[in-house]
Amino acid sequence: MPMSEKDALSTLQNLKSELEALSEISQEARATVTLDQQSVGRLSRMDALQGQAMAQAAERHRRADIQRIDAALRRLDDDEYGYCVECGEEIAAKRLEVDPAAAFCIKCAR
Ligand SMILES: [Zn+2]
Numbered sequence: 001m002p003m004s005e006k007d008a009l010s011t012l013q014n015l016k017s018e019l020e021a022l023s024e025i026s027q028e029a030r031a032t033v034t035l036d037q038q039s040v041g042r043l044s045r046m047d048a049l050q051g052q053a054m055a056q057a058a059e060r061h062r063r064a065d066i067q068r069i070d071a072a073l074r075r076l077d078d079d080e081y082g083y084c085v086e087c088g089e090e091i092a093a094k095r096l097e098v099d100p101a102a103a104f105c106i107k108c109a110r
Pocket residue numbers: 084085086087088089104105106107108109
């Protein structure tokens with residue numbers, strides 16, 4: 001086991017709650033852009049739409065990350081964490097350090 005399961009569990013859970021918090025915070029930014037001048041303030045509608053699109057893209061990213069984390073949490077549960085889902089080899093500790101939700105070893109990730 002490249003990383004202790006306890007460490008992996010708390011790291012993954014922290015990452016997940018961080019992502020969920022960010023998601024919560026950005027909810028307003030993702031909401032439909034209103035045409036109401038007052039609520040848009042000094043931002044032009046274009047800026048507002050662009051900001052919204054960026055916030056929505058960031059949210060999609062976060063959702064995908066949360067799914068990867070959930071999958072990693074399931075592997076922890078199944079005692080498969082830290083092993084490549086493709087070939088079953090141990091995933092390098094360094095790799096898990098960088099991405100605790102990594103599902104593939106370096107060879108299979110390529
Ligand atoms: Zn592999």
